[in-house]
Amino acid sequence: GAVVSQHPSRVICKSGTSVKIECRSLDFQATTMFWYRQFPKQSLMLMATSNEGSKATYEQGVEKDKFLINHASLTLSTLTVTSAHPEDSSFYICSARGTGGSDTEAFFGQGTRLTVV
Amino acid sequence: GQNIDQPTEMTATEGAIVQINCTYQTSGFNGLFWYQQHAGEAPTFLSYNVLDGLEEKGRFSSFLSRSKGYSYLLLKELQMKDSASYLCAVMDSNYQLIWGAGTKLIIKP
Numbered sequence: 001g002a003v004v005s006q007h008p009s010r011v012i013c014k015s016g017t018s019v020k021i022e023c024r025s026l027d028f029q030a031t032t033m034f035w036y037r038q039f040p041k042q043s044l045m046l047m048a049t050s051n052e053g054s055k056a057t058y059e060q061g062v063e064k065d066k067f068l069i070n071h072a073s074l075t076l077s078t079l080t081v082t083s084a085h086p087e088d089s090s091f092y093i094c095s096a097r098g099t100g101g102s103d104t105e106a107f108f109g110q111g112t113r114l115t116v117v
Numbered sequence: 118g119q120n121i122d123q124p125t126e127m128t129a130t131e132g133a134i135v136q137i138n139c140t141y142q143t144s145g146f147n148g149l150f151w152y153q154q155h156a157g158e159a160p161t162f163l164s165y166n167v168l169d170g171l172e173e174k175g176r177f178s179s180f181l182s183r184s185k186g187y188s189y190l191l192l193k194e195l196q197m198k199d200s201a202s203y204l205c206a207v208m209d210s211n212y213q214l215i216w217g218a219g220t221k222l223i224i225k226p
């Protein structure tokens with residue numbers, strides 16, 4: 001199947017700093033990318049949906065100024081957690097959907113475990 | 118509102134068969150997905166059903182009844198490596214995935 005690479009897999013940062021997470025589709029063009037957050041023992045929570053070249057659509061309750069999403073090309077989307085706080089510690093997962101239409105399977109990155117100390 | 122229900126946890130024995138149920142109420146339906154997620158890892162795609170009936174893929178099968186808003190994932194010949202969480206997700210009329218909370222499957226020797 002298609003490959004989505006997410007980097008870094010783990011990151012520890014100090015409170016108040018910013019962290020950037022990259023999500024790359026390696027062998028297909030990702031017209032839509034999704035960013036999820038997952039707390040321990042809970043399901044995935046969709047944070048935002050981004051289409052290449054346009055602004056991301058954020059889910060209710062997600063601060064767009066805190067979680068900056070950029071989808072500048074068909075193979076790369078980034079999520080920047082700005083001014084991180086310990087409560088932002090979580091597992092962040094991206095998924096990418098290709099050009100086959102809205103029902104095309106979305107492929108997941110490996111996830112990034114963020115710990116804010 | 119939109120809702121996906123699946124059991125929180127199930128236990129089964131190595132070599133046996135287990136069925137994980139999922140019921141859903143969503144605004145529209147464009148398919149149902151099953152994912153496997155090991156602790157600390159991203160989900161892995163298992164199956165996709167959009168028409169009623171049974172889809173078989175090796176040891177795993179998935180069933181869908183759209184009229185009943187019901188699906189199940191059937192795992193045969195259970196192996197210890199099958200211990201994981203199994204997530205049911207429905208694609209609604211806006212092509213957004215609505216996720217269940219996941220079923221933690223524990224396999225005992």
